Amino acid sequence: MKLLLYGPPGVGKTSIADMVAAELSGCALAVEEFNGRLVTVDVVKQWVAGLGTLSLFGVYSVRIINEMDRCTREAQDLLLSYLDRLPPGRAVIGTSNLQLDLLTERFQTRFQSIKLMSPSTDDIAALLRRHWPVDRATAARIAVGSGGCVRAALADLETWLDAEGLA
Secondary structure, eight states, X not given: OEEEEEOSTTSSHHHHHHHHHHHHHSXXXXXXXXXXXXXXHHHHHHHHHTTTSOOSSOSOEEEEEETXXXXXXXXXXXXXXXXXXXXXXXXXXXXXXXXXXXXXXXXXXXXXXXXXXXXXXXXXXXXXXXXXXXXXXXHHHHHHHHTTOHHHHHHHHHHHHHHHTOO
């Protein structure tokens, strides 16, 4: 399985990648997470060398590469052969902040790509009100200020809850 989740910051790409990995592997020890900037040619060579080994911890072993667009071109080129040889029981899940142009076209074709969109301000406000003791007007202000970024809205909510003594 090769999956690429892309979209603007704060929409939940990494959270979804973690959930998919947990569901596939059934064990946290079978999941490895990497920042794309740290996925070098040497790292990929190690992955290729280990293709013949099975996971000791789950049905699937999963590698999550966050900010996959930050991998160097050289690492992406080597990852092509790794992805093409990926045996059953292995998965690679990548995330990217809408910078797919930084991924080579050949590299992009190896993945099932899913674009995540920012939720509306009404959706963010409803989420805040559903889960925390926040009034409608405050939830709306936080949602508008977040610019569609759920992570920013949650951080602003936490600040507001602290200021109100509700945290």
